[in-house]
Amino acid sequence: MDLIADHISHRFGALDVLDDVSFTVRAGEVVAIVGPSGCGKSTLLQILGGLLRPGKGAAELRGAAPAGSLNPLTFVFQDFALLPWNTVEENVAFPLLHTGLSAGERAAVIDDALRRTGLTDFASAYPKQLSGGMRQRVGIARALAVRPAILLMDEPLSALDSQTRELLMEDFVRLLADGTMGAVYVTHNLEEAVRLADRVLVLSRRPGRIREIVTIPMTRAERGAADARGQLAELQGELWSLIRKEAIDAEREVQHA
C-alpha cells in the first residue's frame, strides 16, 4: 500500500504552514521528514494520517492494505499517548476492542505485540510505573497490534534520553527489517533519519516546501556495519548543510514572533 501526499498546502489562520507538498511513500518504504523547527513536519504527518484536513491537496492511499491489517495508517506518538488508567495490556488491547476480533484472537495479538516489544513481564503495570522508554515500547506494541501498513511516527524518540533512544532505534530497525511495514518518520534528529530511512525528505522553513529528497544508498542492515559509519556521517553532514541556514533563520523568526 502506497501513501501519497498530493499537493498538500495548509495554513493555521494567517500562518502558512505547508506549501504544495507532494511525495509518495511506497509499500514497505521508510521516509524520514526533517526540517527546521516550525516547518510543518508534524502538521504534514497529521494530514497524512487523517487527523487534520488539509487546506489544499489531499492525502491518498493506493493499493490494498496487507491481509489482516486492522488500521493501515497507525501513529506512534511523541508523548506516547497512553491511557494512564489502563495497564500495559489494556493499552495494547485498546485499539482492538472495536475491531470484531474474538477475545481469543485479541489475546493472541496482544501476546504477540507484547512479546515483540519485550513487554510480556510488564503486562499488568500501569504507565506511571514505567520509564519513558518502556512507555514508548507500549506505544509501539499498541501500533503493532493493529498490523499497520504504514507507521506514522511523530518524533517518537525525542522525549527520551540518549541511551533509551539508541535501544529503541535498534528496535525500530529490527521491526522494519522485513519490509512488510513502511513508515513516515518525523524527526529533528538527522542521525535517526539516516539510520532508519530509505529516503529523507528535507522541508524548507515555514511554509514547508520540499527542498530536497535524499536517498540513503545502503540497506538498513548494511548501516549497522562499522565501515558504514563514515558514509552515514557524511550523509548526515550533507543533510545538515541543507538545513543549517534555514534552522538559524527559523529560530530567529520564532524568537521575534
Add this chain to the structure above:
Amino acid sequence: MLDRATPETEAQPTDAPRPVEFRGAGFAPGGSRYSGWVALALVIAIWQLAGSAGWVNPLFLPAPSAIAVAIYKLATSGALWQHLSWSIMRIGSGWFIGTIAGVIVGFAIGLSTMARGVGITFISALFPIPKIALLPLLILWLGIGEEPKIATIALGVFFSTAISVYSGVDAVPRNLIRMAQSFNVPFHAIVRRVIWPGALPSILAGFRITASVALLLVVSAEMIGAQYGIGAFVLQAGNLMQTDQLLAGVVILSLFGLAVGKLINLLEARLLHWR
C-alpha cells in the same frame, strides 16, 4: 579606605574543606498522622475545662460532655434517627437528581458545540443565584411538601456538577482523544473509555463540593419549612434556648459531612488508583 592585606596572624584557612550550607529546607509540608487528632482532643479538653470550671455560661456554650449527653438522649429516644432520616432522604434524592442532570448536561457542554454555546450562557447566568432564594418560588410551583426542598438541593448540586463535568471533559488531554481517533475507535467508545475516565478526577472533586452544597441547602431548606430534619431540629433547639441540643445537631451535621467526605475518599481511592 584602600584595601588592606589581612595580617598573617588573622588569616582564615581558606583551603580547609567546609560543609556546603544546606538551603533546601521548607516548602514541603508533610502530613502527620496524629497531630490533627491531638490538636482536636486538646481543644475539646480546654473547652470541657472551661465548661466544668464555670468560666463559660453553659447557656451560650455548653461543655462537650453536655453535648455528648444530648446526642445520647437523642439517639436513645429515637429523635436523632427521625430527624437524620428525613435529612438523608432529602439530601440523597436532591443530590442524585442534581448529579444525574449535571453529568448529562456537563457532558453535552463538553462534547457538543451547540450545547456549549447555549449551556454555558445559562449556567453562567443562573449559577451565581443563591439557590435557597428560589425555595419560595419552588414552594409556589411544587407545593409545601418535600418536592421544593429536594428541588432546591437538586438545583444547587446540578450547577456545580455540570461545571465540574464540563471542566473535566475539557481537561482530558487532546492527544488521548486523537490517539483513539487514529485507531478508528467509535465516538461512544471514546466517550466511555477515554473521556469519562479522564474527566473522573474533576467529577469526583465536584462531588466533594456538591456534597457540601447539598448539606448547606438541606439545613437551610429545613429551617425554612420542615417539621423534621436536622436543620429543623437545630432551629427548634435555638428557639427554645436548648444550646446543648443545638450543638448536638451541629455535631451530627459535622459527622455527616465527614462521613460523606470519607465515602468520596474511598471512591477516589478505588476509581483513581492509577494516579
